[in-house]
Amino acid sequence: MIVxxxxxxxxxSLLIQALIAGIISVFMFFxxxxxxxxxxxxxxxxxxRRKND
Amino acid sequence: MIxxxxxxxxxxxKLLFDDVYxxxxxxxxxxxxxxxxxxxxxxxxxxxxxxxxxFQEIVNDAIEAEEHVKEVTRTEIIPFVxxxxxxxxxxxxTAALFTLKINLIALEYGMVLKDASMFNVQFMGSIPFFIxxxxxxxxxxxxxxxxxxxxxxxxxAPLFIAAKTNIFLPKLLLYFIEGIPLKEAVSxxxxxxxxxxxxxxxxxxxxQGENKVVRNGVEKKVGxxxxxxxxxxxxxxxxxxxxxxxxxxWDNYNHNNNYFExxxxxxxxxxxxxxxxISCKKALDVGANDGFYSKLYSDKGIYTLVVDIDxxxxxxxxxxxxxxxxxxxxxxxxxxxxxxxxxxxNNVERKSFWDRCQVDIIQALAVIHHLAITHDIPLQEIASKxxxxxxxxxxxxxxxxxxxxxxxxxxxxxxxxxxxxxxxEIAFEExxxxxxxxxxxxxxxDMYFYERK
Numbered sequence: 001m002i003v004x005x006x007x008x009x010x011x012x013s014l015l016i017q018a019l020i021a022g023i024i025s026v027f028m029f030f031x032x033x034x035x036x037x038x039x040x041x042x043x044x045x046x047x048x049r050r051k052n053d
Numbered sequence: 054m055i056x057x058x059x060x061x062x063x064x065x066x067k068l069l070f071d072d073v074y075x076x077x078x079x080x081x082x083x084x085x086x087x088x089x090x091x092x093x094x095x096x097x098x099x100x101x102x103x104x105x106x107x108f109q110e111i112v113n114d115a116i117e118a119e120e121h122v123k124e125v126t127r128t129e130i131i132p133f134v135x136x137x138x139x140x141x142x143x144x145x146x147t148a149a150l151f152t153l154k155i156n157l158i159a160l161e162y163g164m165v166l167k168d169a170s171m172f173n174v175q176f177m178g179s180i181p182f183f184i185x186x187x188x189x190x191x192x193x194x195x196x197x198x199x200x201x202x203x204x205x206x207x208x209x210a211p212l213f214i215a216a217k218t219n220i221f222l223p224k225l226l227l228y229f230i231e232g233i234p235l236k237e238a239v240s241x242x243x244x245x246x247x248x249x250x251x252x253x254x255x256x257x258x259x260x261q262g263e264n265k266v267v268r269n270g271v272e273k274k275v276g277x278x279x280x281x282x283x284x285x286x287x288x289x290x291x292x293x294x295x296x297x298x299x300x301x302x303w304d305n306y307n308h309n310n311n312y313f314e315x316x317x318x319x320x321x322x323x324x325x326x327x328x329x330x331i332s333c334k335k336a337l338d339v340g341a342n343d344g345f346y347s348k349l350y351s352d353k354g355i356y357t358l359v360v361d362i363d364x365x366x367x368x369x370x371x372x373x374x375x376x377x378x379x380x381x382x383x384x385x386x387x388x389x390x391x392x393x394x395x396x397x398x399n400n401v402e403r404k405s406f407w408d409r410c411q412v413d414i415i416q417a418l419a420v421i422h423h424l425a426i427t428h429d430i431p432l433q434e435i436a437s438k439x440x441x442x443x444x445x446x447x448x449x450x451x452x453x454x455x456x457x458x459x460x461x462x463x464x465x466x467x468x469x470x471x472x473x474x475x476x477x478e479i480a481f482e483e484x485x486x487x488x489x490x491x492x493x494x495x496x497x498x499d500m501y502f503y504e505r506k
């Protein structure tokens with residue numbers, strides 16, 4: 001049985017932080033790609049609309 | 054000088070205070086970090102933006118004679134120290150986002166917050182500022198953020214459970230003074246609450262590391278960019294949190310009630326007339342709802358604590374005043390019949406509401422009938438309590454003939470005898486002189502202006 005009173009509850013957080021940091025970095029990478037792609041298409045759409053106007 | 058009872062957790066920097074100033078002792082161990090804080094320009098930047106209080110280094114032989122003390126800094130006492138369990142949802146959210154912002158700025162200057170305590174943020178009116186300059190330490194390459202767990206316990210978990218379950222749950226911090234354990238927060242939520250990336254990572258997954266036995270020397274690396282990503286992700290996750298809005302009794306009371314709408318002008322001019330006669334610095338408006346009448350005080354430069362039992366009414370006050378950058382209106386979600394108790398080590402670490410509340414004037418508009426009838430508090434008790442905390446008192450007496458009082462008396466008929474204007478005056482005049490008494494036009498209500506005997 002683990003006696004919680006003798007454990008620093010935040011110690012495990014330092015380990016899991018590395019995992020969370022990794023997941024967020026991957027998440028941010030794809031999010032940035034999504035943002036670039038949507039920004040690219042919104043520029044093209046705006047230009048296309050201006051031409052048509 | 055007196056030792057600040059809440060300043061004992063950080064051995065590297067302790068606080069003292071007197072009537073005018075806080076004094077911070079900087080220890081030998083903290084000195085390199087403190088020097089970096091100054092030399093890097095972080096101190097000047099935070100000071101310029103009013104993110105921290107302006108402070109100066111002083112020479113104090115008595116303090117500096119103590120072992121390990123290398124520097125002493127001094128800042129002015131702030132008008133009111135409030136605690137997170139007294140904040141509204143948006144106030145809490147503002148404090149959380151502010152802490153992240155401070156940490157991101159610190160990283161730009163090669164420093165990082167070594168702790169992320171919710172008590173390190175205070176409000177000047179409705180604007181947050183950071184009080185613990187000894188929380189900054191020099192950033193070490195690839196080190197995980199050691200305050201991440203504390204940040205999630207102190208800010209993310211209370212905000213998340215407030216948004217997903219019940220807005221009152223941050224009051225659990227009265228029991229969990231060191232933050233809500235992540236597993237406890239998770240246990241209060243539904244599985245579907247963790248379907249977003251933020252809640253899954255920062256709360257659910259994070260809670261899996263809580264109370265885990267870790268062998269010495271096992272430490273993972275977190276790069277600076279990864280740390281910045283964590284902080285920015287926390288920011289965007291917290292920004293998305295909003296509470297489910299329930300319609301409460303006092304929500305929109307000041308706006309939707311024709312009965313009071315007509316009397317607003319008259320009541321405001323009566324209060325202004327009273328205020329012209331005296332000079333005040335600090336006020337407490339109890340039962341203030343969204344703080345409509347509190348503005349009469351803040352407009353005169355009076356620092357005003359706006360207190361109400363209704364979370365959503367006081368939330369509106371904070372949101373409005375925060376947007377207007379108001380540094381004089383300090384909204385607080387407090388139940389006057391059960392105000393914040395003293396908690397923490399020795400029951401002095403975090404003071405009770407009344408222990409922190411000495412003001413020049415108390416305003417109590419249309420609350421006396423609720424205290425005396427709904428909550429059965431004797432009129433003399435109310436008068437005595439107010440007299441212990443203020444010199445002046447503006448109080449609205451709602452007569453037994455008033456239609457709102459009639460509703461209350463119908464459910465509590467045993468108060469019909471003791472709740473009378475005569476008994477009110479006898480009770481209050483035991484502690485106060487009556488300076489003025491004015492009837493509110495067209496209403497069975499009177500405004501009293503009292504001065505303590």
